[in-house]
Amino acid sequence: MANIISDETIEYVGILAKLELSDEEKEQAKKDMGDMLDYIDKLNELDTTSVEPMSHVFPLNNVFREDVVVNGDDSENILKNAPEEKDGSFAVPKTVD
Numbered sequence: 001m002a003n004i005i006s007d008e009t010i011e012y013v014g015i016l017a018k019l020e021l022s023d024e025e026k027e028q029a030k031k032d033m034g035d036m037l038d039y040i041d042k043l044n045e046l047d048t049t050s051v052e053p054m055s056h057v058f059p060l061n062n063v064f065r066e067d068v069v070v071n072g073d074d075s076e077n078i079l080k081n082a083p084e085e086k087d088g089s090f091a092v093p094k095t096v097d
Contacts, residue, residue: 003037
């Protein structure tokens, strides 16, 4: 195990995660974190010079439809339902002094 995790690191991670870990859990967390870092080191040994960077494993296509207005401007009919109208808008009582 080339990556040795300190007790202080485990304490700090526990504080960040808002976890209260027992001594046994701290030792297990140290082992698990060390194993993860060892695995990352192993992955770093791979030759990725001919691999193109990507953000997703699968190709993504935009599936959104075009933004087309279908109901148009019906403000005149909408304002017919307003109790009061002023300058093409709903008139409402003042709520803030």
